[in-house]
Amino acid sequence: MxxxxxxxxxxxxxxxxxxxxxxxxxxHWELSGDVGVHDPTIIKEGSSWYVFSTGPGIQVLRSDDGANFYRVPQIFLNAPSWWKTHVPNQNPMDVWAPDVKSYNGKVWLYYSVSTFGKNVSAIGLASASSVGAGSWKDEGMVLATNGTQDYNAIDPELVIDANGDPWLAFGSFWSGLKLTKLDKNTMKPTGSLYSIARRTINDGAIEAPSITYRNGYYYLFASVDKCCSGVNSTYKIVYGRSKNITGPYVDKNGVSLMNNGGTVLDSGNARWKGPGGQDVYNSNLIVRHAYDAEDGGNPKLLISDLIWDSGGWPSY
Missing domain, CATH: 4.10.910 (30s ribosomal protein s13; domain 2)
Known part of the structure; x- marks a missing residue:
């Protein structure tokens, strides 16, 4: 061995x-500098890594060597007017769970605004020619929930399928994780809404979908159980896979993710509690936050390489 x-x-x-x-x-990458994040997403541009995360105006970290990170200016300095229209009680400038990816010559940044504990939420979109160039353009609202739907419009994830077509995965609690096809020009929904994962246990706690395609399978990673409680969080990362992007997704034991399935990838350890809010990058690495028991339970960035076994299942 x-x-x-x-x-x-x-x-x-x-x-x-x-x-x-x-x-x-x-x-597991050895990180230093400013690594305070929640719900991170990562992208590489040139020799630099950028991590976007939950926080005022969408927080951004940069690293020029993949090890030492430092904070750079947030994306939004002022709230677009449409935020308040769809989420009247949003905490001003509090932006959640962004997702950043390059597609068709642009960088697309999906994000959500919401009211904690309620499905009065909206997913928004910004675009830029590159992360380094900045000059982000507000592309407006992508989809919203007003409390009458059985799902929640947060935790967006841009997914590019094997044919090069864009999809959006999203969702938190209620009836679980959803998926919808996007128009290549507007990058906004154009098709049906599919259910891809659901929990009927632990108050239905499932969120933060991240889907990656590898060797004929779509792999769905999700966060389940209790988030946002520091060292008392029970958050963990689970996964399943499917031959089709719309599912059905099953775990290593063949249990459907629509029926409380999900093989555990990471449930934390003595130091790092409640890992989750993950993003899989190019199918070979995963970023997530976890609460540092050695630093008062503050959420911090973790990055690890994904290892795939002969059966096509991931681990660290």
């Missing part, structure tokens, strides 16, 4: 060098 791991490490190091990476390749 040690010999196999050594060979794997050499191969990964060579691959990293070929790709111009200077970071030491390890399953």
């Amino acid at each position: 040690k010999r196999k791991f050594g060979i794997l490490l050499i191969v990964l190091t060579v691959m990293a060098a070929a790709l111009g990476e200077t970071r030491s390749y390890a399953a």
Whole structure:
């Protein structure tokens, strides 16, 4: 086993060098600097990494080496007027769970505004020619819930399918996680709404979908159980897969994610409590937050390489 791991490490190091990476390749990245985040999403542009996260106007961290992070200006300095129209009781400038991806020559940034504990919410969209260039354009509202629907319009995730078509996954509690196809030009919904995961236990706690395509399967990662309670959080990351982007998604035991299924990827440890709010990048790494028991339960950024076994299932 040690010999196999050594060979794997050499191969990964060579691959990293070929790709111009200077970071030491390890399953869990060693991070430093400002790593305070909640619900992170990550993107690489040139040699720099950018992490967007929940917070005033959407918070942004940058790293020029994949190790040391520092905070750069937030995306929104002022709230677009439509936020208050759809979410009248939103805490001003409090923006949740962004998702950033490059597609069709632009960078797209989905995000949500909401009222805590209620499904009066809206998903918004901003675009830019590149992250580094900035100059984000408000693309307006993507979809909204006003409290009468059985789902919640938060935690958006842009997904590009095997044919290169865009989809939006989203959802939190209520009837679970949803998926809808997007128009390539507007990047807004154009098709039906599909249900892809649901929990009927623990108050229906499932949210933060992240879908990645790999070797003929779509892999759905989600966060389940109790978030946002510091070291008392029971948040954990689960996953399942499907041959079709619209499902059905099943876990390693064949249990449907529409029926409380989900294989646990990460349930935390003695130091890192309640990991979740994850984003999978290019199917080979995952970012998430966890509450640091050694620092008063503050949420911090964790980044790990995903390892895929011979059966096509992920782990760290």
